[in-house]
Amino acid sequence: MPIPEYVQVHQVVVTVQQAENATNGEAPINLTSPRHEEEKTRLLSFLSRSNGKWDAHHPRHRLLDALHDYVRYEERQTAELGKWRRLYKSASAAQKKLLEREVGYTAKLDAVAALIAHNQRLCDAIVENGLRFYAVDRAELDDHIRLREADGKAADRVSVSQALKHYVRDWAAGGRGERDAAFPCILQALQSLFPDRLADGEPPQPAVKVLLPGSGVGRLGHEIAALSFEVTSNEWSMYMNLAYRYLEANPRVASSNAHPFIDNWSHHATTADMFRGVTFPDRAIDPFAVLLVEGDFTNAFTSTKNNRRQHFDVIVTHFFIDTARNLMAYLDTIHALLPVGGYWVNFGPLLYGTGPYVQLSLEEIVSVVFAMGFEFVDAPEVCGDLTFENQKIRGREAVYGFNERALVKNAYQAQAWVMRKTR
Structure with a gap:
């Protein structure tokens, strides 16, 4: 059946372009x-498969799992839609007649x-780009999918939708x-901490180094980089990294x-709201403005091969610290990656997930980080009202x-x- 007139389907631009011609002067x-x-x-x-034990926790395995899900x-969304179609059959004939006449429920x-099919074309483009970027053969992915489904x-339907x-x-x-x-609080804090980072309009040498763990699909990192900071982002989720x-x-x-x-x-409020298309990005992106380091925050920067202890001038945690399975491991890592005099800027809730090792109140977090060797400095007023006097x-x-x-x-x-x- 035709799509109702209130639904506007826009063509997805899925051409993967090289950095030298990707933006046509827009960024x-x-x-x-x-x-x-x-x-x-x-x-x-x-x-690499040779890097450690090959199991469901191996980073390549997680990458292939995410590609499979994209x-x-x-298929997964259509199966879910099929459930709604079956449930609709339970309505009475009179009810369905009214619904079809007034709202066109089947349509x-x-x-x-x-x-759903439209979104799949975007997912296919994400997969094709991922295969190229990570140097994965399609045959390897197809074999992984076959083995996974045979098992x-x-x-995973939800993780792709969330991405x-x-x-x-x-x-x-x-x-x-x-x-x-959230962003004005973080950006103003960084600007106030490093007001002299620009000299005659040029970035200083060395640059002020900012680390942003839990970066998702990266907007905050690019906003920080636009203020002439050297930004390294970090993300564990393969769904977010592929996106x-x-x-x-x-x-x-x-x-x-x-x-x-x-x-x-x-x-x-309206069916059109549910169906509406969203275009992105809303600003041009410089792919080299931010460096994404993939992997778990607690070891991605502390390993022998990638040791960044005391390397960053600032660590920014945005909707991040409550994602920890072990909050203390996050705090230990923040402490290890900052030199004495380095700063930690935080903005976010305390919504602990499934099975955390410890769950601390805000008051308890303050006691712990004081004991670890941190002290407060003033946060901008745009960050809100004082929580404790x-x-x-x-x-x-x-x-x-x-x-x-x-x-x-x-x-x-x-x-x-x-x-x-x-200290």
Whole structure:
């Protein structure tokens, strides 16, 4: 059946272009970057099957799993849609007659199916770019998919959908409200800490080095880099890394499009809101402005082959520290990677996940980091109101929901602080 007229399907631009011609002058591009070349060499070695024990935790295994899940996006979403089709059959004949006449419910289900197929084309482009970037043969991926499915392991539907929604949060106009709740606090803090980083309009030598773990699909890192900081981002999730590598290869404004809200049938004011397409990125991207280091934060920068202890001037944690299985390991790593006099800038909630080793209150975190050798410095007022009268922690509401038109709001009283390592 035809898609209802209120649904606008935009063609996804999926051409993967080389850095030297990707932006057609829309963003500054460095034709080469030694630190990017060095990291790519390290990454491919890190992903080698010979690097450690081959099991589900091996980074190449996790990469292939994520690629499998992107490949099967349409299949998994269509199976979920099939459940809604079957449940609709339980409505009475009179109820279905009314629904078909007034809202065209079957046509709505068919429209979702068409938009799922549209999103699959973007997923296919992410996969093809990932195969090229990570030097993975399609035959290797096909074998991995065959073995995984023969073992009864279905593709993960939720993780791919969440990655597509992160394009909205980080790189679409619709995510600006969420970004504006957090980014000004972090950016103003960095500017106030290093007001003399620019000399006669030129970046200083050496550059101020900022590390951003848990970077997702990367917008905050690029905003920091635009202020003339040297930014290294870090992300463990292969879903996010594949999505970001696709952006690096397709950096032009509005070069891609997705319909990210079709898998959630709740909290929509209109059907058009549910079906709407989102174009991204909303600003041109310089692929070499930020270095992405893939891997687990607690060991990616402390290994013998990639030792960055006391290397970074600032560590920025944005919606990150509560993702830890072991919060103390995060705190130990932050301490190890900063020199004495280095800064830790934090903004985010304390929503602990599944099975954390420890779950600390804000007050307890303060006690622990003081004992480790940190002290507070002033955070900008834009970070919110003081949480404790005797401490320089500020809190403000920060929405985390991806969909600014939804009839529900998920918000945190995010906590922000700036700390200096004293010992």
